[in-house]
Amino acid sequence: MALDRETMRGLLDTVARYVRERLKPLEHQVAAEDAIPAEIRREIAEMGLFGLSIPEEYGGLGLSMEEEVLVAFELGKTSPAFRSLIGTNNGIGSQGLIIDGTPEQKARYLPRLASGELISSFALTEPEAGSDAASLKTTARRVDGGYVLNGTKRFITNAPHAGVFTVFARTDPDQPGAGGVSAFLVEAGTPGLSLGPIDQKMGQKGSHTSDVIFSDCRVPAASLLGGKEGQGFKTAMKVLDRGRLHISAICVAMAERLIDDSLRYAVERKQFGQPIAEFQLVQAMLADSRTEAFAARCMVLETARGKDRGETVSTDAACCKLFASEMVGRVADRAVQIHGGVGYMSEFGIERFYRDARLFRIYEGTSQIQQIVIARNMIRELA
Incomplete structure (x- = not known):
């Protein structure tokens, strides 16, 4: 385990008490308003929950898989919207960066993800690419100094709040399937990146998804995750x-x-x-x-x-x-x-x-x- 037994027990007790005394009383409000109060995000950040699985060297808690599961056993006893708020920072939104990112990319993003300053989002699914993710059609065309992205991503968790997106796009149009797919780190506010309206879902109110649209969205070469083309789908699978x-x-x-x-x-x-x-x-x-x-x-x-x-x-x-x-x-x-x-x-x-x-x-x-x-x-x- 990454934490000693006493520290881990203290973390679990703190999360359980926070869920019981702070989050459960807000469940009806979050469902009715389809929003998590801003003060809850600040409190969760102060508790370090945005960085559960992010290594300690980048400001996270660096929990082992077992420890993360034990925290989830407590955090999941309330509305899943609260868990979803931190889920991408600890899961698919950061793990690809942790596993395959360059040292410069890790230093730029992981500390801000661990602190909750940034919300991450994992942009893989498309209107015609869900379970068959290798068939995605978003393209990344190489140009001088970088790439130009075009395409639409669908049902992207935390997209309306994200500061950085891990975007999967086809860099080799002549290679079908997974081999021609690369991953990019694209910051919110980049020209050519826009969002669709917040999706109206059957459940999980307070957890927001939307389309993420790329229209001649130009990103620098340094945004290519790991600095290698053709590795994106492998990163997603990892x-x-x-x-x-x-x-x-x-x-x-x-x-x-x-x-x-x-x-x-x-x-x-x-x-x-x-x-x-x-x-x-x-x-x-x-x-x-x-x-x-x-x-x-x-x-x-x-x-x-x-x-x-x-x-x-x-x-x-x-x-x-x-x-x-x-x-x-x-x-x-x-x-x-x-x-x-x-x-x-x-x-x-x-x-x-x-x-x-x-x-x-x-x-x-x-x-x-x-x-x-x-x-x-x-x-x-x-x-």
Whole structure:
């Protein structure tokens, strides 16, 4: 572990208390206003949560994968919008830079990402390139001193607030697939970069996405991530294991929150002269939810430890993402059922989590993509 046991315990206690006393009371406000209060961003920055996974030499906490998962188990017990605020800085928005960035790029961006001064955004998905990311059409044409970018990115998390975008574009139009794709670090405000309106989503209010549009957007040669063309897709793939484990941990946390809320309601709610928790069919829903959440927690922790040991965990990380994201959907459905009519009413928040949970099966690779990854890896390992 990167932190000593006592320091780590203090961090987890601090995050748990902050979630309980500060963030949970704001859940309804964030959902109603579709915005996180500015003071919350400042407080989260002061706690160092924007730099959980960023190395200490750049001002981050440098947490191991297991430690990051343990923090996510606490942070995920409230509205996912709060986690999303810091998610890209700790995940896909910084890890490519950490893994493949030049020393100059790391020095320029990582300290500001760790402090929360900058919000990062990962611009890969396009209108016609989602699960098939290698088919992206955004181009980066080489010119004197740099590149000119043209294309549109879609559903880009934190785009309306980002200070820097990791943008994937095709530098070699004659090479189809992943080999002709490069990654660029493009700062907000660069001429030719514009944003579409904030997307109106089914759930996860307060977490904003939008299109990112490049129209003859000129960037210097120094913005090419790692200084190498044709490495962009490889960089994107390298960050997936950590991202999938982080999202899996958030799914576990949301499930545990819903189980706790459902149990408390079942004990308090009376029908036919007794608490509904005494009815076996309600007990079955509670037991199934607890069992599945426990299984997901164990999967995520064990895989995170394997990653920290330097093991190849791509298959196991995909298993975690598939199981945990599907699991939280089932738990959320049971939570609505246990709460009955109350669970369907927006004022009580259960239906909000039901909608929020649905996205986990889509981003960071759909459930179907996880199945393909797992099966192909199994076949490759056998061969």
